[in-house]
Amino acid sequence: MHSQLFAIIDVETTGGGIAGNRITEICIALLKNGEVVDKYTTLVNPERDIPQHITALTGIDNEMVADAPRFIEVAERIESFTKDTIFVAHNVSFDYNVIRGEFRLLGQHYNRKKLCTVRLSRKLIPGLLSYSLGRLCSSINIPHLNQHRAEGDVDATVILFQRLLSLDEDLSVINTFLNPLSKQATLPPHLPAEQIEELPEEAGIYLFKNQKHKVIYAGKAKNIKKRVLSHFYDKKTKEYHLGQETHFIDYELTGNELLALLVESEHIRKHYPKYNRAQKWPATTYQIISYENQRGVIQLALGKTKVLHDSVSTFYNRTEATEKLEEICEIFKLCPRFCALQSSSEKCSHYRIKNCEGICEETETVEEYNLKVQAAIQSLKENNLSFAIQGKGRTEGEIAFALVVDGQYRGFGFFDRSDSICTIEDYEPFMKLQQASYHTHAIIRSHLKKNGERNLVYFEKPLQLANHRINTMKKSALTDSKEDVFAHWGETL
Template sequence: MQSQLFAIIDVETTGGGIAGNRITEICIALLKDGEVIDKFTSLVNPEREIPLHITALTGINNEMVADAPRFFEIAETVEEFTKDAIFVAHNVSFDYNVIRGEFRRIGQHYNRKKLCTVRLSRKLIPGHLSYSLGRLCNTINIPHLNRHRAEGDVDATVILFQRLLSLDENWETINTFLNPRSKQATLPPHIATEQINELPESPGIYLFKNQKHQVIYAGKAKNIKKRVLSHFYDKKTKEYQLGQETHFIDFEITGNELLALLVESEHIRKHYPKFNRAQKWPTTTYQIISYTNQRGIIQLALSKTKVLHDSVGTFYNKTEALEKLEEICETYKLCPRFCTLQSNVEICSHYRIKNCEGICEDTETIEDYNAKVQAALQDLYENKPSFAIQGKGRTEDEIAFALVVEGQYRGFGFFDRSDAICNVEDYEPFLKLQQATYHTHAIIRSHLKKHGEKNVVHFDESPQLANYRVETLRNKRVKSTVEDVFSHWDLA
């Protein structure tokens, strides 16, 4: 094993992620029996402009590479130099994938066994705050000259790798890292193996955090460990960058997928993670509101907004909102003009709603008309549903729940199967309050649409709860399913 050839490699690039990265400089040092036996260094014409911030970092500008060979002109040298060697680099996934990408562009396949000196250092030289090449070299007294140039970084990595070899004389750690079935071969450089080993194979959420413990990605999974590892198998630029910036992984077991979705949504709302795209942007909602006009008539209107306000109801597409407004207007014999279903008319003439009793023609008193509007609003408010969706908890003896009170998502929690839970206030001691949003509404609505009444516990009468501001329900109408009722109400 001691005669094994290692190729210690560093590349400087134009930046732009794995897919768009082009090499501007490459250095390869061949190491055998612990000694450097050969070295290849070259600037490379990337066939594109080098961004100014990259030049500021590396010192390599467009003029320096203008007459340098293009990659296809040195590809044979790179291939021959490394063909019998194990590919070694500090943060090996970066250099390896960039070089593979260059070979791919010229129609060639490049495949080597690889070792990462970041991960090896974490294992063999534990306890340091940073494992970046510069800081690690400073800490353990390795000379690191000409930083951010390929040859300077390779020279420092060679000395680091020589020390790592001396600390792993029987190659127990190196052989583990070379094992293709080992997680070490795919894990990003800054994530300790212990963090992966601690991940549960249960439903819940996981949080990727950067070096400052800031959440940069929140995800949900039926199997947390399996889903986390899948990010590191994915070679897309976004997944690669996510892995490079992740230093810590936290998780929270939820017991079932519904709670995982709701908790994930809360973390995205709270932390606004860099790598989450879904659920980050406000969604346009359509709200039915009421106000009194200059004549003293209570009008209903449709308001388009990205912020949830108090309203009769909130809808997530315009067609559904208009249909509900028309239903209210027709059911309570209101005027389409004063429900803003028609504009620029003195007397209503709606194509479908024909039962207006004359408020627009002054044949109905304002008092009588307003009484009908108040009745409509009262009935609508009283029919906001209260229910809990129960599901599997984190253990066999536990039940998980998501709670909705008068159409508003209030949060989630867990209780023991032996606890006596009969009405809505019994959930309060176990409830973790959460903020309701468009996304929590959509998650619950989707769950109800998929699963129907299964595991839904209804509260036909809701006593006053100071925490929830729930009034006693009066004259509650029966709807076909809780989904039908819930789909119309806002959760703000």
């Protein structure tokens, strides 16, 4: 192995995503038996403008590369110079993928075994605060002249790699990193392999965190370890940048996919991770609300909000909410004007609802009308079922649950199979409260649509109507059966 040829490489580029990153300068030093035996360096015309912020960092501007060779003119030299070598770089995925991308533009395939000096340094020189090339060189007294230029960075990386070779005399660590089964070169440079090894192959959520422990991505999976690794094998620009920023991975077991979805949604709402797209924007909800006007009349109205508040009832599209408002207005003989179904302040004149009993003309007393409104409100509340969705827990003897109370998701938890759980109150000591949202509602609706009433536990509520004047027929016309409400949850997905 000591006679193995290593190519220590650094490239400077135009910046941007991997797909659009073009080389402006490249330096390659060949190392054999621990000594530099050859070096090649050149500016490269990227055939596009170099952004000002890149010039400010590297000092390479458009004028410097105007007469430099294009990559197509140096490709053969790079190919032959690195033939039979192991590709070594500080944060190897960046340099390697940029060079592969240049060859791909020429219709050629470039493939080398590779080593990352960031990952090797973390393994062989543990405990440093930073493993960026500049700070690493400063920490272990390596001269690093002409930073952010290809040759200056290569010269510093050569000395670093020589130090690493001296710390790994039998090359056991390097051989492990070169083993294709270890996937070491594929992992993000700042993420210790031990964190990957410790990930469970079970259902739950995982959190990618940056150097400051800020959550930058939240995901869910049936198999956490397999899903996390899939991010690092993905060659898309977004996944690459995600890997570059990831320093830590946390996870939380949920036992089943439903809870994984709900917990993932909560983390996205709470942390607003940089690399999550779905669920970041709160969806609009529509709520039937009640309030008392100056006459003391209880009015109903449709409220539009992106945050769930306490209300008479909540809906997830405007048509559904309006239809329900019209339905209770008709059944309980309420006034369309005082149910926000008519904008004018004159006598009600709704196109369909004609059974107002005169509150808008003051021929019906406020007290009588309010009793009907209270009965309508009570009926709507009773229409919201309470139930628990039970499922597989994190261990053999555990049951997981998601709790819905009065039609709203309240939280999740776990209890032992030996626990006696019968009422809503029994669940509360085991429950972690969560915030309901459009997304949690959609997750539960989807689950019900897919799985039916399997593993559902309903909680009965006593029928309490405030208005003794509403007869049983009218009450039953509004208050759906369990089957009707269940169908509603499933069909409105």
